[in-house]
Amino acid sequence: MGRALGEPLGDGPMSIPQTPTTRTYREWFEHARKCEECKCVTKANDGCEKGRELWGIYRLACVGTNAGGGK
Numbered sequence: 001m002g003r004a005l006g007e008p009l010g011d012g013p014m015s016i017p018q019t020p021t022t023r024t025y026r027e028w029f030e031h032a033r034k035c036e037e038c039k040c041v042t043k044a045n046d047g048c049e050k051g052r053e054l055w056g057i058y059r060l061a062c063v064g065t066n067a068g069g070g071k
C-alpha cells in the first residue's frame with residue numbers, strides 16, 4: 001500500500017514525451033483503474049462500452065503513429 005503515484009506531468013526524473021499514443025493510453029488507463037468492469041478484465045476489449053471506446057481511440061493512435069507499418 002502507499003499513496004497513488006503523483007501526476008507524472010511536469011518535471012519528473014524521466015520525462016516521457018507526450019504522444020497521441022501515450023496520451024490516449026493514459027486516458028484508457030485512468031478509466032480502467034476506476035471502472036469496476038474494466039479493472040476486472042484481462043483484455044481491454046472485454047471492458048465496458050466506455051472502456052472499449054477509449055481503447056479503440058488508443059489503437060487508432062497507434063496506427064496513426066506507425067502509419068505505413070503494415071496492417
Ligand SMILES: [Zn+2]
Pocket residue numbers: 031032035036037038047048049050051
Ligand atoms: Zn469501463
